[in-house]
Amino acid sequence: MLLYDHKAIEAKWQQYWASHKTFKAINGGNHPKFYALDMFPYPSGAGLHVGHPLGYIASDIVSRYKRHTGHNVLHPMGYDSFGLPAEQYAIQTGQHPAVTTRDNIARYREQMDRLGFSFDWDREVRTSSPDYYKYTQEIFIMLFESWYDKEADRARPIEDLVSRFRESGNTNVQAATEDDLPAFTAEDWNSYTQQQQQEILLNYRLTYLADTEVNWCPALGTVLANDEIVNGVSERGGHPVVRKKMRQWMMRISAFAERLLLDLDDLDWSASIKEIQRNWIGKSVGAMVSFPLEGRQIDVFTTRPDTIYGVTFMTLAPEHELVDQITTDAQRDAVEAYKKVTAARSERERMADVKTISGVFTGAYATHPLSGEQVPVWIGDYVLAGYGTGAVMAVPCGDERDHAFANYFANQEGMPVIKNIFEGVDVSEEAYTAKDETRITNSDFLNGMSYKEAMAAAIAKLEEIGAGKGKTNYRLRDAVFSRQRYWGEPFPVYYKDGLPQMIDAKHLPLELPEVDEYLPTEDGAPPLGRATTWSWCTEENKVVSNDDNRDCVYPLELNTMPGWAGSSWYMFRYMDANNEDEMFAQEAQEYWQNVDLYIGGSEHATGHLLYSRFWVKFLYDRGKVNVEEPFKKMINQGMILGESAFVKELEVEVEGSLEKRFISQGVNAKHLNIKSGRKLHADVSLVNAQNELDVNGFKAWRTDHATTEFICNENGAFKVSREVEKMSKSKFNVVNPDDICDQYGADTLRLYEMFLGPLEQAKPWNTAGITGVYGFIKKLWKLYHNEDGFSVSDQPASADSMRTLHKTIKKVREDIENFSFNTSVSSFMIAVNELTTQSCNSRQVLEPLAILVSPYAPHIAEELWSLLGHDESICTAAFPEFEEQYLVETSKTYPISFNGKMRFTLELPVNASKDELETMVLANDQVQEQLAGKQIRKTIIVPGKIVNFVIG
RNA sequence: GCUCGAGUGGUGGAAUUGGUAGACACGUUGGACUUAAAAUCCAAUGGACAGUAAUGUCCGUACGGGUUCAAGUCCCGUCUCGAGUACCA
Incomplete structure (x- = not known):
């Protein structure tokens, strides 16, 4: 084989790897383990574009390198195959989402296989497969059967809590729950009915049912989690979202807030993702303070108890439960009117418009717990019902929002003059928010103290007189876990007397029922409400018809789990993917531990990456795994952007009538009578490297513009303008990896994707540039060949060639360790250029060179390796060692x-x-x-x- | 607004602890081969100025200062872009 024929070579080795199971990972052995994982894809109908494999290529290079350096490598792939698009498609076409999903997976697999990835496909997982989701359901049951012990700071079995209740009630139990659960004694507990006991336990479980204000998206017919909403609209589709009260399954992630925050420090993740998670968890340290008011009390959370003597008024959220009770008759009409107005404003309007100040005085006065002064109580929508207690002590001298509010309502009834407690600071114009530079004054026992001293002293005093206590608050809310969708994991739950009961894990999986349509029912129940065989028989332990009237038959849960359920633990399933008896064997997990390198997009910062950390901590507490974090090191690859092509369309006046013209870039249009203009996307496949449009192709594609006249440049060509945008079908700028593989081969594509720039940076795709690396591959091939064919000499290499080789070994080793793949490709090019100049064809250099490039360009490396006379795959060859002596x-x-x-x-x-x-x-x-x-x-x-x- | 990150040729991007800025490619220009095209190969390519030329001088890493023998790299200030967040008390 003289000519480099990428198609034959790549097909040959892909087949070889598959039939020899070259990349099958074994659990155990003497080699050090290495677990490299990619965020598994959702198999969409559009297939892969060149942006998708970027991370897979990087992790594949590391995996192949680690095999060369004597590691036992686990490098699996699978599919996050539950999700909305397949269901939306099902609604439109009636095709079962399982069918759509299966077809899409087949296409993804085909595309991935062409790229020469070293995945161990025997360990593939699909979250939508019952063999997999039965364990997702099992984890749900485990969560239901657990509570969070704050004292031990870990999750424990619920039986443990029950026995404590039986012995001493709940007064000595420190559990993560909603605030203010009523206290009961052991006698109380033992006197409760089974039903009452279950209701109480529901308040303690790590997954629980609750009526909560949720983000309801009418267009999608489902609720959305906070991280599924971007700028007040749904992340998928951009539909409006409204607040609605619904009974939902919740996940008590808030119990883990402190650990999720603390353990971030030890993760080798990018600073920005860690920062996003820190902000999302939103820890603030301060105090709870109670302000008495006519036998009631208003509780507030504040991070500035040091400013307690600066309280000038109080503000409650309009939804606050005390508002109606405390409002005076004189103010009632005004308060009612204001509540009406704020309730009508959507969440989005409220967010978009943060500058407008609004509020109303309730007429009520609370008592300052320390000074005893009367403090007017207002309501205002700058106070959020969902954070803290939904009420604030307003300190205008130290808080900008309070200051703005006080200023806006200055001189009105119920708005006193701003109290200033900062020594030597003028707060008449703006609040003083710095903490460390002044002393407190006008504050009784706090006078003369610094911020820090006053914080501690104020909390101590409040605790002493029973008017407050130190408290840490988190922004992180419990996660809504119910979705009103079809294509998700069914909950292993049936209802008996309105109380949820778990199906025993040994009867799982509870498989999705068939439905006639994938839409909500007429009365608004989720799609599973359409299933006619969707009841649970507790005697036969199986799903039975809804018409079954026996006493042992109960209705099943109609909601399904959200997309993040299956992805929160999949990294462990790969360790023992074909285990039919348990989610994974303990030994398998103890061997592989957790993921050494995780590569994926940064868009999962507050979703998948937070939820999976939560589940892993839970599994750790319950003894299922021996690690507290799923992903030790993570790299977030940057997006590959598309270069869109635009055709400029003008509307010109010709003899009194308006006509359309397309005008080439760079053509002077002054002689035309232009009325208006716009640019249309042109499919990038119709544009060549010189930005010239295939005009006939365009006309055939956009038949609606087939008759429009094209004004070309002086060379008769029509040039388009270019713009960098996100790569997407709707922008007609998608580049398909299959086309690149056909034309240049997978090795070239792999090298080029790496060559584009640092992995973590976003960068535009430009197919024209690929000829550079294609040329490199051909030059590499030529090093091993002369006119007659394969030719490598057994003569020792020159000192120059040895220097080139070892310089490259050093660089490539360093680059892979540092994930700097782009510079490796450059150094390969330099090496091949130098060796070509040196006319080197010595085995001494060319053999190690083949191994060096094999993680990047595995097919050509295998072919050269076999031409060099080896029978084994190059994957088993040891990576060349760098020897300093050659560089001296x-x-x-x-x-x-x-x-x-x-x-x-x-x-x-x-x-x-x-x-x-x-x-x-x-x-x-x-x-x-x-x-x-x-x-x-x-x-x-x-x-x-x-x-x-x-x-x- | 706040938090984090980034600004280097026409383009993507290189450049240990401060030590030859622009590696490697793309593109462009010129040339070779060819009936022609493609492919391939060779040469030039940050800008300005001077010289027939080899070459030389000056300016250059967003902008303005500073530290240093020496700054893309360190410090201060400004601007622009990107990401996250959005009244979180």
Whole structure:
């Protein structure tokens, strides 16, 4: 084979790897383990574009490198195959989502197989497969049967809690629950009915049913989690979202807030993702303070108890439950009117418009717990019902929002003059929000204290008089876990007397029922409400018809689980993917531990990456796994952007009537009578590297524009304009990896994707640039061939060639360790260019070179390896070791600078001392020339680096 | 608004601890081969100025300052872009 035929070579080796199971990972053995994981894809109908494989290529390079360096590598792939698009498609076409999903997966698989990934496909998982989701259901049951012990700071079995209740009631139990659960004694507990006991336990379980304000998306017919909403509309589809009260399954992730925050420190993740998670968890340390009011009390959370004497008024959220009770008759009409107005404003309006200040005085006065003063109580929508207690103590001198509110309502009834408690600070114009630079004044016992001292003293005093206590608040809310959808995991739950009951894990999976349509029922129940066989028989332990009237038959839950359920634990399933008896064997997990390298997009920062950390901590507490974090190191690959092509369309007036014209980029349009213009996307496949449009192709594609006249440039070509945008079908700028593989091959595509730039950066795709790496591959091939065919000599290589080789070994090893793949590709190019110049065809160099490139371009490497006479796959070859001796040089090219400016270079002995260097350099003619009689004021010589003269 | 990150040729991007800015590619231009095209190969390519030329000088890493023998790299200020967040008390 003289010519490099990428199609034949790549097909041959892909087949070889598949039939030999080259990448099958074994659990155990003497080699150190390495677990490289990609975020598994949702198999969409559009297939892969060139942006998708970027991360897969990077993880594949690392995986192949780790195999070469003697690691046992786990590198699996699977599909996050429950999700909305398949269901939307089902609604439109009636095709079962399972069918759509299966077809899409087949296409993804085909595309991935062409790229030569070293996945162990025997471990594939699909979240929508009952073999998999039965364990997702099992974890749900485990969560239901657990509570969070704050004292031990971990999750525990619920039986444990029950026995505590039986012995001593709930007064000594510190559990993560909603606030203010009524206290009961052991006698109380034991006197409760089964039903009452279950209702109480529901308040403690890690997954529980609750009536909560949820984000309801009418267009999608489902609720959405906070992280599924972007700018007040749904992340998918951009539909409006409204608040609605619904009974939903919730996940008590808030119990884990502190651990989720703390353990971030030890993760090798990007600073930005960690920061996003920190903000999302939103820890704030402060105090709860109670303000009595006519036998009731208003509780507030504040991060600034040091400013307690600066309280000028209080503000409640309009939805606050006390509002109706405390409002005076005189203010009632105004308060009612305001409540009406704010309730009508959608969440989105409220968010978009944060500048408008609004509020109403309730007429009520609370009592300041320390000073005893009367403090007017207002309502205002700048206070959020959902955070803290839904009420604030307003300190205008130290808080901008309070200051703005006080200013806006200054001189009105119920708005006193702003109290100032900061020494020597003027707060008449704006609030003083700095903490550390002043002392407290006008504050009784806090006078003269700093922020820190006053914080501690105020909390101590409040605790002493029973008016408050130190408290830490988190922004992180419990997660809504119910979705009113069809294509998700069914809950293993049936209802008996309105109380949820778990199906025993041994009867799982509870498989999705068939439905006639994938829409909600007429009375608004989720799609599962359409199933006629969707009841649970507790005697037969199976799903039975809804018509079954026996006493042992109960209705099943109609909601399904959200997309993040299956993806929260899949990294463990890969460790023992075909286990039919349990989710994974303990030994398998103990062997593989957790993921050493996780590669995926940063868009999952507050969804998948937070929820999976939560589930892993839970599984750890319950002894299922021995690690607390799923992903030790993570890299977030940047998006590959598309280069869209645009055709400019003008509307011109010709003899009194309006006509359309397409005009080429760079053509002067002054002679036309232009009325308006716009640009249309042109499919990038119709545009060549010179930005010239295939006009006939365009006309055939956009038949609606077939008759429009094209105004071409002087060469008769029609040029489009280019713009970088997100790669997507709707922008007609999608580049398909299959096309690239056909034309250039997978090795070239892999190299080119890496060559584009640093993995983590977003960058535009430009197919034209691929010829550079394609040329490299061909030059690499030629190194091993002469006119007659394969030809490698057994003669030792020259010193130059050995230097080139070892320089490259060093660089590539460093680059892979640092995930700097783009610079490796450059150094391969340099190596091949140099070896070509050196006419090197020595086995001594070409054999290790094949191994060096094999993680990046595995097909050509395998082919060369086999041509070199090896029977085994190159994957088993040891990665070349770098040997310093080949890089040792006798001389070094020194830059000689004058006043910091490099003037020329000199070859000087590498081992010369400072003094020797100085003597040699000064003896040089060029130096004397540069000096031109000027004096040397200072000489800086750094051996191995530089020589610099300061002259003048 | 706040938080984080980033600004280097026409383009993607290189550049250990401060030590020869622009590696490697793309594109462009010129040339070779060819009836022609493609492919391939060779040469030039940050800008300005001077010179027939080899070459030399000056300016250049968003902008303005500073530290240093020496700054893309360190410090201060400004601007722009991107990401996250959005009244979180």
